[in-house]
Every structure is written in C-alpha cells, then in structure tokens.
Amino acid sequence: MLAPVGGWRTATVAGIDHPTAHGVRLRLDVPDRVDHLPGQHYVLRLTAPDGYTATRSYSIASAPSDPLLELFVEVLPDGEVSGFLDEVVEPGDELEVRGPIGGWFVWTGERQAVAIGAGSGVVPLVSMLRHARDVGRTDALTLVTGARTLADLPYADEFRAAGAHLVLSREDHDGRPAGRLAAADLAGLLTGAERGFVCGSAGFAETASVLLADLGMDVQQIRVERFGPTS
Incomplete structure (x- = not known):
C-alpha cells in the first residue's frame, strides 16, 4: 500500500494543553488535509522575523477519522521549537506543517x-x-x-x-x-x-x-x- 503524502499547509491551533510536566499537546485544524495512516508523522516549521527557519518532525497521535490533527511534543531543555510550542503558542495561532509523511512505520489494522x-x-x-x-x-x-x-x-x-x-x-x-x-x-x-x-x-x-x-x-x-x- 502506498502511504499518503501531503504538502505544506497553514494550520490553525484549535487547542493546546500540557498533559505531562514535559509535554505539550497540539490540536490543529489543517485545511485540505490529506488523511494519514497510523504511524505517519508531520513536519512543523517555524520562521523567525529575520527569515531563520527551524523544522522538526512529530508523530501523529490522532486517528485518521479525527477532524483535527493531534501532535504531542516532548519539551526538551533548550529546545528552540519545543520550547516555543510550549511557552508561546496559543489557540488561534497559525503554524506551517507538512504531511503526512512516511510509509515504513504504518499500521492499517489488517495485520496482527x-x-x-x-x-x-x-x-x-x-x-x-x-x-x-x-x-x-x-x-x-x-x-x-x-x-x-x-x-x-x-x-x-x-x-x-x-x-x-x-x-x-x-x-x-x-x-x-x-x-x-x-x-x-x-x-x-x-x-x-x-x-x-x-x-x-x-x-x-x-x-x-x-x-x-x-x-x-x-x-x-x-x-x-x-x-x-x-x-
């Protein structure tokens, strides 16, 4: 089975919380989203005012049937992306994302x-x-x-x-x-x-x-x- 692949989109943060001491959970509304397979991931890109960019890959937590995309991010010490997501991002903010990506680590439910x-x-x-x-x-x-x-x-x-x-x-x-x-x-x-x-x-x-x-x-x-x- 060929795994689906999506391009860059501008996602809106629909919800954000901190379920563990060192983790942040994002619920994203992604327009024209390509449905993923369980096990795929997304790339998230941050762009600074001076043009500097940082990208990180995060696994998808949501099911394909979920209307929103859910990502869980481990907040790392001095992590420039995870720290920004943890401390700065709020509902309503926009983030650049690309996905779904990956076809090696996917499970469709057909195999035990x-x-x-x-x-x-x-x-x-x-x-x-x-x-x-x-x-x-x-x-x-x-x-x-x-x-x-x-x-x-x-x-x-x-x-x-x-x-x-x-x-x-x-x-x-x-x-x-x-x-x-x-x-x-x-x-x-x-x-x-x-x-x-x-x-x-x-x-x-x-x-x-x-x-x-x-x-x-x-x-x-x-x-x-x-x-x-x-x-």
Missing part, C-alpha cells in the same frame, strides 16, 4: 501486530490504538508502553484503559517491579503477531527490537523508528 514505545515514542501507538477502536480491530493490536514513571507517560490513562502493558523503569506498577524492558515483559505477547513496531530513543529501540528478534519474530517484520534531540 505488537507495538512497543517509550516516552514520546508512544505517540504513534496512540494513533494506532484509536484507529483500531474505529475499525473494530483492537484484538489485532498488542501495546507495550514505557516511561520512567506513570506521570511521565503520555496518554497514560488511554493506554491503561486499553489494557496496554506498562513498563516503568523507576516506579513499581501493578505488581511489576521498576525496571527496564526485558524479555519477561514480552513473553506471551507475540502469539499470532505478524509484525512488530518499535518507537523510542536509540537505546530503547535497539533493546526492544533485539528482544523481539530473540523471542522469534522475523526481523524482516520489525519496523523501528528512533528519535533524539536535534542539535
């Missing part, structure tokens, strides 16, 4: 899948989860989400309500001692899974993808997205 994310890497999993609910395929998606603490996990309530398996590295949760993702966390979750999705920091992505392979998943069916701060 296990999706693993940590930190802001859980954002594309939110889109997958919401799409699964829309098309009646929640049984085809197994979710494993991680963070340092529950308060640090974006969309924690939504993941918990969906029965996602939570892995917290610095906090005990629901009988699981604090600790990083391990094989025991994934044991029994791969039955029937035809594809694996992994999204997170470089270190987390490497660990999770190796665990999937060691547990028997075909490496050709493991889709990985790594992210990190932009200098």
